Amino acid sequence: MKLDKKDLLLYAITDRSWLNGMTMEEQLKEAITGGATIVQIREKNMNYSDFLEEAKSLYKICKSSNIPFIVNDNIDIAREINADGIHVGQEDMDAKDVRAIIGDKMILGVSASTVEEAIKAEKNGADYLGVGAVFSTSTKKDADSVSYEELKKICDAVSIPVVAIGGITYDNMDVLKDSGICGISVISAIFAQNDIRKATENLKNKSEKLFKYHKMPVALTIAGSDSSGGAGIQADIKTMTVHGVFAESAITALTAQNTTGVMSVFESSPEFLSEQLDSVFSDIYPNAVKIGMVSSCNLIHVISEKLREYNAKNIVVDPVMISTSGSRLIEEDAIKTLKEELFPLASVLTPNIPEAEVISGIEIKSTEDMIKASKIIGDNFKCAVLCKGGHSINDANDLLYSNGEFRWFYGKRIENNNTHGTGCTLSSAIASNLAKGKNLEMSVLEAKNYISGALSYMLDLGKGSGPMNHAFSVHGEYK
Numbered sequence: 001m002k003l004d005k006k007d008l009l010l011y012a013i014t015d016r017s018w019l020n021g022m023t024m025e026e027q028l029k030e031a032i033t034g035g036a037t038i039v040q041i042r043e044k045n046m047n048y049s050d051f052l053e054e055a056k057s058l059y060k061i062c063k064s065s066n067i068p069f070i071v072n073d074n075i076d077i078a079r080e081i082n083a084d085g086i087h088v089g090q091e092d093m094d095a096k097d098v099r100a101i102i103g104d105k106m107i108l109g110v111s112a113s114t115v116e117e118a119i120k121a122e123k124n125g126a127d128y129l130g131v132g133a134v135f136s137t138s139t140k141k142d143a144d145s146v147s148y149e150e151l152k153k154i155c156d157a158v159s160i161p162v163v164a165i166g167g168i169t170y171d172n173m174d175v176l177k178d179s180g181i182c183g184i185s186v187i188s189a190i191f192a193q194n195d196i197r198k199a200t201e202n203l204k205n206k207s208e209k210l211f212k213y214h215k216m217p218v219a220l221t222i223a224g225s226d227s228s229g230g231a232g233i234q235a236d237i238k239t240m241t242v243h244g245v246f247a248e249s250a251i252t253a254l255t256a257q258n259t260t261g262v263m264s265v266f267e268s269s270p271e272f273l274s275e276q277l278d279s280v281f282s283d284i285y286p287n288a289v290k291i292g293m294v295s296s297c298n299l300i301h302v303i304s305e306k307l308r309e310y311n312a313k314n315i316v317v318d319p320v321m322i323s324t325s326g327s328r329l330i331e332e333d334a335i336k337t338l339k340e341e342l343f344p345l346a347s348v349l350t351p352n353i354p355e356a357e358v359i360s361g362i363e364i365k366s367t368e369d370m371i372k373a374s375k376i377i378g379d380n381f382k383c384a385v386l387c388k389g390g391h392s393i394n395d396a397n398d399l400l401y402s403n404g405e406f407r408w409f410y411g412k413r414i415e416n417n418n419t420h421g422t423g424c425t426l427s428s429a430i431a432s433n434l435a436k437g438k439n440l441e442m443s444v445l446e447a448k449n450y451i452s453g454a455l456s457y458m459l460d461l462g463k464g465s466g467p468m469n470h471a472f473s474v475h476g477e478y479k
């Protein structure tokens with residue numbers, strides 16, 4: 001079963017301590033009629049066969065109402081009844097091991113109370129996170145407490161949905177409104193109430209008002225448009241979108257271009273580029289910025305001025321000079337301005353080998369030369385450098401030079417001549433990952449995996465060096 005964000009609006013977790021004369025089944029039916037959107041069975045002190053019986057019987061009720069049914073902790077029970085999902089805490093089994101056992105189909109929920117735990121859980125294959133305790137709770141007294149700021153940071157750092165948990169009541173839930181959560185998870189706010197149905201209805205109505213709006217990380221691309229859609233702004237927007245990042249754009253130039261070459265370029269005026277940047281930064285502030293084709297000095301002035309004015313963060317500069325098809329995309333004197341004004345603002349620069357030669361002033365014929373050139377560039381401009389190996393003769397290995405250290409990102413060369421837009425796509429993937437709060441190394445590592453996946457799809461369009469399938473991971477069914 002695939003989890004939808006909306007399923008997490010009101011997450012009911014069972015607890016026998018509140019039975020109050022009713023059976024668990026009766027209580028659950030009331031909660032579902034009241035509007036619970038997902039249910040978890042949580043039994044801490046029950047023997048296997050009783051747990052199994054109860055799980056079977058509660059699952060039946062959820063199934064008949066089409067509500068996802070999750071089993072807490074007990075992977076054997078979850079598998080035996082073929083539940084919709086399993087939820088594990090930090091003290092329980094490692095999420096990675098659970099995912100390996102349950103396979104891709106079953107929903108995996110993981111508890112987290114820090115950004116690090118949250119990022120790790122997402123990486124290990126969690127479908128959603130339960131983050132808490134956001135208030136002090138009577139159910140789990142030893143739970144780590146999570147401040148509103150930490151909750152917000154977690155929601156920003158991951159792209160899987162988050163539900164808040166711990167001590168949430170009808171009266172205190174309002175303060176969670178803008179944290180980025182998709183809903184709330186409760187036990188006593190439902191099951192300890194005299195009128196379970198009414199209490200659930202009230203929580204559901206309020207959740208619908210508070211959590212129907214969602215935030216997401218934002219990245220801005222400042223680049224040229226490629227009419228053929230494989231590189232430039234178009235590649236950037238596709239890449240950011242499939243990374244779960246909202247893409248904004250400021251266009252430096254329109255190109256009439258296809259897989260065989262660039263027919264003509266119509267540059268944006270500096271004034272108009274400036275207006276685009278003002279519009280973007282003053283409203284939806286980006287968490288990361290990617291800069292691609294910028295062909296002239298005046299446009300570079302505008303960009304560096306605006307990036308400083310708005311204190312832009314996580315700036316990925318792809319020093320685009322010549323397209324894969326061989327067309328020049330920057331004026332000669334603009335290279336000097338690029339070095340003087342943009343490179344010092346970059347968090348990371350992503351030259352390919354020919355670009356690294358121009359910037360460093362040395363020839364690159366070997367991996368040793370890549371190391372030398374990256375060091376010259378990084379030390380000169382005081383930024384990290386990713387020297388891409390797409391143009392090398394051997395494998396497609398990229399070298400990161402950051403904070404005085406080198407790290408290789410290895411990639412098998414894929415026998416595919418359709419590499420139009422690889423540079424644009426890689427830098428946008430890095431910017432997307434930075435926008436999500438990942439560190440530079442992780443951002444590069446995941447971007448490298450993404451570009452290898454997009455190339456491996458072996459899309460074949462156009463008469464020249466064609467584009468990649470940016471959405472290979474989304475549209476796998478068309479493979």
Ligand SMILES: Nc1ncnc2c1ncn2[C@@H]1O[C@H](COP(=O)(O)OP(=O)(O)O)[C@@H](O)[C@H]1O
Nearest residue numbers: 352388389390391396412413414422423426451
């Ligand atoms: N044939 C290939 N197989 C695997 N990876 C590739 C291939 N060509 C390019 N890449 C990767 O694509 C990214 C873009 O690299 P490159 O082609 O060197 O940049 P640019 O597009 O700016 O010229 C790098 O991560 C590089 O290693």
Ligand SMILES: Cc1ncc(COP(=O)(O)O)c(N)n1
Nearest residue numbers: 224232323324421422423424
């Ligand atoms: C508008 C525009 N920007 C950049 C590139 C570079 O393409 P590549 O990523 O293949 O180097 C391009 N061909 N067109």
Ligand SMILES: [Mg+2]
Nearest residue numbers: 324419422423
């Ligand atoms: Mg390329």
